[in-house]
Amino acid sequence: MAIPVKFGISTWIWTSPFQTADIRALFEKTAAMGFEAIEIAIEDPALIDPIAVQSAxxxxxxxxxTCGAFGPSRDLTNEDTAVHDNCFRYIENCFDFCLAWNAGFLAGPMYSAVGKARMVPPEQRKQEWQLAVKNLRTVCGMAASKNLQIALEPLNRFESDLVNTAADVVQLVNDINHPAAKIMLDGFHMNIEEPDMESAIITAGKHLVHFQISENYRGIPGTGQTNWKAIRNGLETIGYSGVVSIESFTPKNQELAGAVCIWRPFAESQDTFARAGLAFLQQWAG
Structure with a gap:
């Protein structure tokens, strides 16, 4: 019996940063391939016309x-409150996009900056955790005022020193203690950090509102070492019926390639990556 999920794909497969000029072509291509959802990576809100997205x-x-991008200037664990304010403004812009596009949540690792991976004393880590909880509780209040949620994403140890596993993010959600705080999991990070992917999904449980996937090496789903049976079992166990979205990155953008350490293509073209990934996922879910 098929699991009741929809399939989506991230705009990062093809472009960075996503901007108005990309909208119609990417939406047309995504739909023609058979995807039901498109995951927009919002790097710079000023580059995106929300009305054009509505039309497409x-x-x-x-x-x-909607998926946020959180670099050093959008770090809610930074010591400088001006950086927090900048992040709050960015998130507010993203929430406006969510409303315009009928997207119920903003996803991403918004607790800290991507790439912030250090050896720090336990007391400092505790203080940064508490700061993340405090600021994310504020973000949840912003979201709830618009009838939205946030989906917090654990990252692998090379991209974050704060939240790495499903257990970590559940603890963060519990500490935030706000109904708008939810979870997104990404199979790529899980392949690095989780001893059991099925158990990790079950740990996220009712909080899970979005699921991203690529292979263990960020390649085409179905071509690597990912335990797809465990993922399916986990999603079935918790009754997940949201979107399963392919997320990988084009190596053509050197700034992005450096951030995610992708130096070579994983398919003859990004279109081939998308088509082959969807074909595998449709078979896997069926």
Missing amino acids: MQEFNLQVI
């Missing part, structure tokens, strides 16, 4: 998922 959503009948 309607024309190509695609659901939109």
Whole structure:
């Protein structure tokens, strides 16, 4: 029996940063391939016309998922409150996009800056955790005022020293203690950090609102070492019925390639990556 999920794909497969000029072509391509959702990576809100996205959503009948990008200038664990304020403004802009696109949540590792991976004393880590909890509780209040949620994503140890596993992010959600705080999991990070992917998904449980996937090496789903049976079992156990979204990155953008350490293509073209990934996922879910 098929699991009741939809399939989506991240705009990062093809482009960075996503901008208005990309909208129609990417939506048309995504729909033509057979995807039901497109995950928009919002790097710079000023580059995106939300009305153009609305129009493309309607024309190509695609659901939109919104995913944030959190670099050093958007770090809620930074000592400088001006950096927090900048992050709050960015998140507020993303929430406005969520409303315009009928997206119920903003996803991403918004507790800290991506790439912030250090050896620090336990007391400092505790203080940064508490700061993340405090600031994310503020973010949850912002989200709830618009009837939205946030989906917090654990990252692997090379990209974050704060939240790495499903157990970590559940603890963060519990500490935030706000109904708007939810979870997104990414199979790539899970392949590094989780001893048992099925158990990790079950740990996230009712909090899980979005699921990203690629292979263990960020390649085409189905071509690597990922335990796809464990993922399916976990999603079935918790009754997940949201979007399963392919996330990988184009190596053509050198700034992005450096951030995610992708130096070579994983398919003859990014279109081939997307088509082959979807074909595998449809077979896997069926």
